[in-house]
Amino acid sequence: MIITLGRNSKILAEAATRPVMRAIATLERDIETVFKSDSKKRNDIFLVKAEQENECYSIAVNNNQIEIKAADDLGFIYGIYHISRCFLGIHDLWFWNNQKVDKKECVVIPDAYSYQMTPYAVKQRGWFVNDEVLLHTWTLEGDKDKPWEMVFEALLRLGGNMVVPGTDRNAIRYRKLAAVMGLKVTHHHAEPLGAEMFLRAYPDLNPSYDEHPEKFQQLWIDGIERQKDCQVIWNLGFRGQGDCPFWANDPRYQTDQERGKLISELIQIQYNLVKERIPDAVCCTNIYGETMELYQGGHLSIPEGVIKIWADNGYGKMVTRRLEKNYNPRIPSLPEKEDAGSHGIYYHVSYYDLLAGSHITMLPNEPSFIRQELQKVLHVGVKDYWLINCSNVKPHVYYLDFIATMWRTGDIDIEKHRTGYIRKYYSEDNIEEISKCFVDYFKSATAFGPNEDEHAGEQFANHNVRGLISTFMKNSYQPSEQLQWLQPKETFEEQVKLFDLFYVKAVEKYKCFLEECKKTAEILSPEASELFQDSLLLQAQIYYYCNSGAQFITKSLQLALDKDYKNAFYYAGRAREEYVLANTLMRQREHDKWKDFYENECLTDMKWTANVIHGYMSFLYIVGDEPYFYEWQRQFLYSEEDRRVVLITNMENHITTDELYALMKSRRAE
Structure with a gap:
């Protein structure tokens, strides 16, 4: 006897509660997704109330149909998702990992197929x-x-x-x-x-x-x-x-x-x-x-x-x-x-x-x-x-x-799980390269303390940077109490140098990891590459560009503490560009159904870090070019001969923070 599931298969139940009916509707959606239109008669799925442990189910072929036996709602729901996973190939995280499904005529179920769920380890x-x-x-x-x-x-x-x-x-x-x-x-x-x-x-x-x-x-x-x-x-x-x-x-x-x-x-x-x-x-x-x-x-x-x-x-x-x-x-x-x-x-x-x-x-x-x-x-x-x-x-x-x-x-089994996860959601090919990226993601993490769990997420290069900037703008000599959590320091300058050490190391590691992810994305199939760019590559970009921006800020702050406001301004601008880029790259992954997914990312909030840096740049501009606010403009806007002849301080409107940074950056490039 050949048992097949196809577009014409029905899910039948003597009586079903609302939760079970919703799960049935989901399986019907999956059947429509997986199978092509078909005129052939296919076998049905029947839900049978039977004695089972709570939340458990059994599946077997009986009377020319597939039977799911359970005693309660969750038993039936888990059984329905077993059919979706094991027979239709719809993986548990299909939605979140953009699973692409190739249409097929039908799937054949062995007529001796049976499965008995055992209770889960956690209640x-x-x-x-x-x-x-x-x-x-x-x-x-x-x-x-x-x-x-x-x-x-x-x-x-x-x-x-x-x-x-x-x-x-x-x-x-x-x-x-x-x-x-x-x-x-x-x-x-x-x-x-x-x-x-x-x-x-x-x-x-x-x-x-x-x-x-x-x-x-x-x-x-x-x-x-x-x-x-x-x-x-x-x-x-x-x-x-x-x-x-x-x-x-x-x-x-x-x-x-x-x-x-x-x-x-x-x-x-x-x-x-x-x-x-x-x-x-x-x-x-x-x-x-x-x-x-x-x-x-x-x-x-x-x-x-x-x-x-x-x-x-x-x-x-x-x-x-x-x-x-x-x-x-x-x-x-x-x-x-x-x-x-x-x-x-x-x-x-x-x-x-x-x-x-x-x-x-x-x-x-x-x-x-x-x-x-x-x-x-x-x-x-x-x-x-x-x-x-x-x-x-x-x-x-x-x-x-x-x-x-x-x-x-x-x-x-960690390795077995990782390989299986990659095979399901990324590709049957290039498993070794993708697996290495997963392993290296964790190896690249910044250790911020002596304990095995103390590795920094992306907030480390955002919240602390904003804290360093606000502390400097309020009082450049006293250390921030809020930043003493990392290591207690006597002065603000010592705090800046401490964070700088962490950001420098992070940039070194994440630069290598980012390059590895970019190379891996290039060898993958278009579908696998899309998910890889949405996940590991995006996270590599967030870590690299945020830590790079943070490193520029600590460099800027050290210059500002030495009252070299002009160079401090420039490196702050470099930092801001890194955070803007990190946020832009994140928003670029909002393709298809993910449109505007990251729009309200307001907790780490890389765009806000960039905004805080912009305010810091304006602060440096004001304290560095006061009291008359024309010298920086003359230096970067005027030619050498015009810069040195000061009969009138400036012949045009004062330039903005953004305009000044653009001029400074172009001059440096020259």
């Missing part, structure tokens, strides 16, 4: 769509919600079952879409119970629980009522009205005992409010940042059965994150053996910290390091909950696929 597994500034403004086919649908589809294809569907207002807007696609909803650690933020509801009131307990509790109750129709993992806690602890704005809580006591009381109140309305509710709470110090100090009390979520430091290391710019305790962030109950992790493949995080580029730490940290997590039994900060998805798809392999199987 609750998903993404936190955080710092989502690119997704926030991007539309697909004029639809603002479509990008989020593609996020949730990719998560389901990778075996995820929960999501924080955005931050703040986005989380409220997109949780219904996540739920109808079959995902459980959970919450930002600063948004307990997914309730409206206090300051949104009461912008004129002080956000103090002591002053307004009834208002806080009503917001929590309203949040529960609005989500009762969704599957929810309820996040409990009390942090603050932003990504900072509540005591930063409330001087009444000065000791760890006072802070821990209030948080414990409020967690218990939230727990009771949920359980009164949903007796079988699953709850969690974050042992994150400053909260972990309270917990490990014995100042937090958490109800039995609540999942305790531990977090990495933003760079993939399971230690506490930097709590303030210059306070980085690096306390191990995993439960001790005697810490009974359920445990989970909140883990970053993208991090926005205004220091050295990677937001529009891949996490720069080695896959072997990420595997090592997640193996530690599994070794101590943290298998109840993995929430991965996926940011805007597209820049981070490699590591999202990597970690999904681990949450499914409990381990990963």
Whole structure:
């Protein structure tokens, strides 16, 4: 018997819920994408309710049709995506990696085919769509919600079952879409119970629980009522009205005992409010940042059965994150053996910290390091909950696929995974060359500290550069407190020289890496080259040109400190050109469906770095050419004989900062 799937194959179900019907519609879309029009009768796919473990499915050929057997929605959804992946060849990250599909007549399924899914290694597994500034403004086919649908589809294809569907207002807007696609909803650690933020509801009131307990509790109750129709993992806690602890704005809580006591009381109140309305509710709470110090100090009390979520430091290391710019305790962030109950992790493949995080580029730490940290997590039994900060998805798809392999199987063969990833999304050819670029991406990273996780993302050459410039313009002698996080220095000049050392080394490494990526792009097929340019080559360009710009700035600042404002101005102009180029190259990758994807890139924001540099250039122009503002103009605009005869200071309007730089650059070229 020959079993075939083709354009005429139907997906049949006795009764299907809305999430399953959406998955069926997705498979129908994939069938239409893969197969040519066909008049021949093909075999159908039938969904059969049967006894299976939760979220599991089996697939077999039976009665001349392909049967997917499952006991619940996610079992059917995962089974449907198995058909798409294994029979139709639609890969899990097809959308995000621009998979091109060659049309075919049909696919033949072995009549003895059978597959039984085994439960995944991690129970609750998903993404936190955080710092989502690119997704926030991007539309697909004029639809603002479509990008989020593609996020949730990719998560389901990778075996995820929960999501924080955005931050703040986005989380409220997109949780219904996540739920109808079959995902459980959970919450930002600063948004307990997914309730409206206090300051949104009461912008004129002080956000103090002591002053307004009834208002806080009503917001929590309203949040529960609005989500009762969704599957929810309820996040409990009390942090603050932003990504900072509540005591930063409330001087009444000065000791760890006072802070821990209030948080414990409020967690218990939230727990009771949920359980009164949903007796079988699953709850969690974050042992994150400053909260972990309270917990490990014995100042937090958490109800039995609540999942305790531990977090990495933003760079993939399971230690506490930097709590303030210059306070980085690096306390191990995993439960001790005697810490009974359920445990989970909140883990970053993208991090926005205004220091050295990677937001529009891949996490720069080695896959072997990420595997090592997640193996530690599994070794101590943290298998109840993995929430991965996926940011805007597209820049981070490699590591999202990597970690999904681990949450499914409990381990990963790094080389096998990398080769398979390249073969699926780039090309069957030139695997060795592309693989070397992936390996060298991590080898090129700038180490900013002695620890294995301390490698700089693209923010290192943006936020710190802006900090150096603003410090100089305010006071060129005192070091910036905000920049002491790297290494404490006595003077601003020492800070500039310190950052210069890092940028010089980064430029050397990324110059080689960029050349390697360019050569690789040239030998690839047009389709493979397009994806390669969208991913590794673009990230190489961002790192090289941002670090090159940063190096020009540190050179400029050293000249400015010596009061050589004219040359400082020139090198600032060179720096600005590098950042403008980096941003331009990024925007050039917005082809086809990606139109305007990077338009709202406002967190690393290379274009803003260029703008800050422009202001710095104007500052240098003013302090360097004062008090009469004609000497620089005469030097670069006039001929030698006219420059030296000063009967009238200038015979034309003063030239702008941009005009002056263009003249200076052309003179240097001569």
